[in-house]
Amino acid sequence: MKGSKSRRVLPGFGLSMGVVIFYLGLVVLLPIAGVFIKTAGMSLSDFWAAVSNPRVLASYRISFLTAFVAAAVNLIFGPLIAWVLVRYRFPGKKVIDSLVDLPFALPTAVAGIALTSIYAPSGWIGQWLAPLGIKVAYTPLGIMIALIFIGLPFIVRTVQPVIQELERETEEAAVMLGAYRLRTLRRVVVPELVPAMLTGFAMAFARGIGEYGSVVFISGNMPMRTEIAPLLIRTKLEQYDYAGATAIAMVMLIISFAMLLAINYLQWRASRRVVME
Amino acid sequence: MAGMITAHLSPEGSARPRHIDESPLARRLLIGLALLFLALVVFIPLVSIFIEAFRKGLALYGAAITEPYALSALRLTLLTAAIAVPLNTLFGLAAAWAITKFRFRGKNVLITLIDLPFAVSPIISGLIFVLLFGAQGFFGPWLDERGIQIIFALPGIVLATVFVTFPFVARELIPLMQSQGSQEEEAAATLGASGWQMFRRVTLPNIKWGLFYGMILCNARATGEFGAVSVVSGHIRGQTNTLPLHIEILYNEYQFSASFAVASLLVLLALVTLLAKSAVEWRTSRAMAATQQPDPLAREGGANHAH
Numbered sequence: 001m002k003g004s005k006s007r008r009v010l011p012g013f014g015l016s017m018g019v020v021i022f023y024l025g026l027v028v029l030l031p032i033a034g035v036f037i038k039t040a041g042m043s044l045s046d047f048w049a050a051v052s053n054p055r056v057l058a059s060y061r062i063s064f065l066t067a068f069v070a071a072a073v074n075l076i077f078g079p080l081i082a083w084v085l086v087r088y089r090f091p092g093k094k095v096i097d098s099l100v101d102l103p104f105a106l107p108t109a110v111a112g113i114a115l116t117s118i119y120a121p122s123g124w125i126g127q128w129l130a131p132l133g134i135k136v137a138y139t140p141l142g143i144m145i146a147l148i149f150i151g152l153p154f155i156v157r158t159v160q161p162v163i164q165e166l167e168r169e170t171e172e173a174a175v176m177l178g179a180y181r182l183r184t185l186r187r188v189v190v191p192e193l194v195p196a197m198l199t200g201f202a203m204a205f206a207r208g209i210g211e212y213g214s215v216v217f218i219s220g221n222m223p224m225r226t227e228i229a230p231l232l233i234r235t236k237l238e239q240y241d242y243a244g245a246t247a248i249a250m251v252m253l254i255i256s257f258a259m260l261l262a263i264n265y266l267q268w269r270a271s272r273r274v275v276m277e
Numbered sequence: 278m279a280g281m282i283t284a285h286l287s288p289e290g291s292a293r294p295r296h297i298d299e300s301p302l303a304r305r306l307l308i309g310l311a312l313l314f315l316a317l318v319v320f321i322p323l324v325s326i327f328i329e330a331f332r333k334g335l336a337l338y339g340a341a342i343t344e345p346y347a348l349s350a351l352r353l354t355l356l357t358a359a360i361a362v363p364l365n366t367l368f369g370l371a372a373a374w375a376i377t378k379f380r381f382r383g384k385n386v387l388i389t390l391i392d393l394p395f396a397v398s399p400i401i402s403g404l405i406f407v408l409l410f411g412a413q414g415f416f417g418p419w420l421d422e423r424g425i426q427i428i429f430a431l432p433g434i435v436l437a438t439v440f441v442t443f444p445f446v447a448r449e450l451i452p453l454m455q456s457q458g459s460q461e462e463e464a465a466a467t468l469g470a471s472g473w474q475m476f477r478r479v480t481l482p483n484i485k486w487g488l489f490y491g492m493i494l495c496n497a498r499a500t501g502e503f504g505a506v507s508v509v510s511g512h513i514r515g516q517t518n519t520l521p522l523h524i525e526i527l528y529n530e531y532q533f534s535a536s537f538a539v540a541s542l543l544v545l546l547a548l549v550t551l552l553a554k555s556a557v558e559w560r561t562s563r564a565m566a567a568t569q570q571p572d573p574l575a576r577e578g579g580a581n582h583a584h
Contacts (some may be wrong), residue, residue, distance in 0.1 A: 009463050011472035019371040019466060020387070027439055028393055030292060031405040034415060038408050077314045084311040088304055096312070098551045099527045102319050104494075105547035107501025108399075109521040110540040113528050114322040118538075123316065149318050175331075181299060200324065210398025212504035213521070217528065230400035230504065237508060242413055249401045260396040264389055 035253060050247035055223050060251070063229040066140055067208030070147030071155075071201050078155030078200060079163075079193060085156075086163040100156050103149050105221045108213025115146055116217040138220030143228065146214040151204030158200035162193055195270040200264060205253060206259040210252065326544050329537035341527075341535035349515045350523035351542075353434070358499040359520065363440045365495050366488070367568045369446025374480075376453040378462065388451070402440050403508025406433055429511030434519065437505040442495045449491030450484060457483055461563060486564075490557040497550040501543055 015272040034042040038139070039047065084090075085097050105113065119126045126136055136142045164187065174184040212230040229252060236245035299307065331338055341347060372391060376384060396403065408414050420427060425434045440493035461483070465475040481488075503521040512519045512526070520543060527536035 009460070009466050010378050010459060011466070011475075012374060016371040016375040017379075017381075019368065020375050023368045023371075024387075024390060027436075028390070028443060031409055031440065032393065032397070034408040035401070077311070080307060083309045084308050087550040088308055094555070096315060099315060099319055099323075099553050101554060102323060102547065105497050105545045105550040106323075107503060107521050107540075107547070109524050110326065110501070110543050110547075112523065114329075114535060117533070118322055120526050122388060124321065127567055134385055137534065145318070149322070152318060181303075206396060210396075210401070211400050211528045220564060228433050230398045233398075234508060237407060240413070242408065242411075244326050245404060245407065249398075249404055252398055253401060255392075256398070257397040260389065260392060264385075264392075268444065 011146060032253070035246055035249055038242070038252045042243055042247065043157045046243065047250075049249050050244045051251055055227070056229075056248055058224045058233045059229040060228050060250075062140060062143070062226065063209050066143040066228075067147055067151075067205050067211075070144045070208050071073055071151055072206040073144070073148050074151045074155045074204050077198060078152060079159045079197060081152075082160040082163055082236075086160060100153050102153075103151075104153050108150070108211070109217070111149055112146065112214040112217035115149060115214065116142070119145060119218065137218050138222075138226065140219075140226060141221070142218040143215050146218050147204075147208040147211060148212055149209050151208055154203040154207065155197065155200035156193050158196045158203070162196040166192060195266065199266045199270060202259060202263045202266060206256060206263065210256060290537075317461045323544070326537055326540055330541040331391055332409035333534040334535075341532075341538035344535075346425055346514050346518065347520075347523060347539055350518045350520045350539075353431070353518065354500050354520040356431075357435055357438050358496050359452045360435050361442055361499045362492055362496050364439055365442055366446050366492055368443070369448075369450055372447040373450035373454050373484075376451055378459050391444050391447050399441060399502065399504025400508060402505035403437050404434050406440070406509055412434075420478075427515070428509050429517060431517070433509035434517065436560060437509045438499050438502055441502050441505050444497060445495035446488070448492065449487050453484055453487040482559055486557045486560050490554060493550050493553045497547060500546060521535060 042050075055199060081100065085093065085100075092189050114124075116137055118124050119129075121127065121130045121135065121137070123137070127138060134141070136145060170188055171184050174188045175181075179187070210230060212234075213230075215228055217233055219228060219231075221231055222228055229248060233245045233252075236242075236248070300303075318561065365575055372387075375381075407428055409416055410420060410433065411417055412421065412428070414428075427436070437570055461479050463478045470478070501521055502519075503525070506519055507525070510519065510522055512518060512522060513524070518526070520539060524536050524540050524543075527533075527539065
């Protein structure tokens with residue numbers, strides 16, 4: 001292409017690309033390849049025995065289910081928060097806007113102990129829920145709370161710019177045509193937000209499946225009931241069962257890669273939409 | 278009341294139909310709902326950390342954060358970040374330069390590969406280094422013969438941290454440099470600037486705030502990483518315990534106040550990170566507003582000449 005030659009006016013392609021490939025290979029690709037090599041060294045029946053053990057299956061189920069529900073809850077409240085932050089004015093809005101990023105910035109272990117102490121039966125919020133028979137900490141519900149915390153900014157921050165870019169004229173036109181506000185929102189606004197919501201959902205879900213620090217404190221870690229898959233990997237490692245840990249990790253890695261590809265595809269589609277319009 | 282007043286005023290005030298926006302009541306309801314959710318999930322946990330930290334008094338707080346194990350954990354955490362952040366910053370600059378200034382095949386694959394560590398569970402990020410360098414790992418026996426220890430020692434902690442924070446700077450710089458284009462660098466090259474001069478005088482001033490924010494994010498994650506580090510650290514007090522691991526140990530020993538006291542240090546760092554983000558956003562929006570007016574014509578002219 002013509003463009004590629006004129007771009008080569010700038011120096012440093014060889015150097016920067018060399019650094020990138022060397023460093024990426026050494027720090028990321030080679031270590032990840034280790035999991036595949038280790039798995040390849042296992043016999044198929046060993047691998048199958050390791051990943052189909054009831055305790056392992058239960059941990060997958062808990063990780064996926066809680067991550068899915070947490071991302072779904074954020075799918076409702078995330079766009080709501082984004083909408084309120086873009087469209088309305090109220091005191092303290094700036095501070096609240098930055099607060100949304102806290103789960104990105106706060107170490108997961110700190111979030112974990114804070115959420116546990118609040119939602120424990122004697123905690124600030126837990127003590128009000130306990131008489132109602134609702135137990136949060138040390139149940140799957142607690143895991144969901146932690147994952148809601150972790151996933152929230154993913155959805156708010158992907159939806160927020162889309163709301164900012166929405167053309168109010170379209171909404172006004174809908175109103176002129178006699179649509180009521182709720183109908184305008186449902187028919188005009190929501191369809192515009194769906195691609196961003198999906199991307200945010202996939203990011204929050206992917207992060208939730210692998211999350212460890214914020215969950216281990218609040219979950220109680222009971223095998224078959226509140227033991228998440230990453231914790232089980234950790235436990236197997238501590239028992240020097242490297243093969244068992246690697247097999248569980250292998251399954252999770254494949255799922256994570258599939259999620260990453262899905263997210264990239266969703267983002268690519270969303271950006272193409274914008275360009276085409 | 279306010280709702281009724283606006284309802285009376287709006288027919289004369291503007292020609293806009295009343296239901297163009299949500300009714301004031303609906304507005305308040307939505308704001309209330311959003312704030313309640315944020316309070317339950319984010320704000321109350323944040324405040325609780327400080328309250329729990331000071332529950333047993335200032336003296337205990339001071340003791341908890343100046344105790345030798347806490348100090349050695351702090352030193353290790355700072356040392357790890359001091360190695361991981363510069364390494365990933367250099368990588369981020371190189372990656373952003375290669376990706377945004379040149380065309381080549383497989384660029385999208387490269388961008389996806391850079392994102393990989395984000396998609397991997399922290400526990401697995403630790404596991405991969407145990408598989409490589411652990412006692413039973415691929416290089417374990419070889420390292421053992423030479424008396425080199427990586428896992429359960431500083432190198433393992435640094436490696437796991439570098440892996441986990443790998444994409445941060447690159448992810449911040451790539452979109453920024455893509456949106457800025459390369460006309461300014463091309464002009465500098467035409468005028469005979471050397472590569473290093475061009476980078477220092479033209480590129481760096483343009484990206485400094487994005488670079489700064491990427492480093493701040495990278496640093497926040499490096500100092501706060503828990504899962505990956507907990508797998509490779511070995512939890513030896515005073516030697517391989519980082520601050521987050523120290524918090525875990527205190528918490529599991531029911532020393533709650535001390536645990537929250539140490540946690541509050543990391544919360545302060547997180548709050549500084551959020552402040553830095555706001556500052557950078559404010560800077561860039563101001564810079565954009567300043568360059569916006571004379572820019573469109575100049576940009577278009579430049580692009581035409583280039584082709």
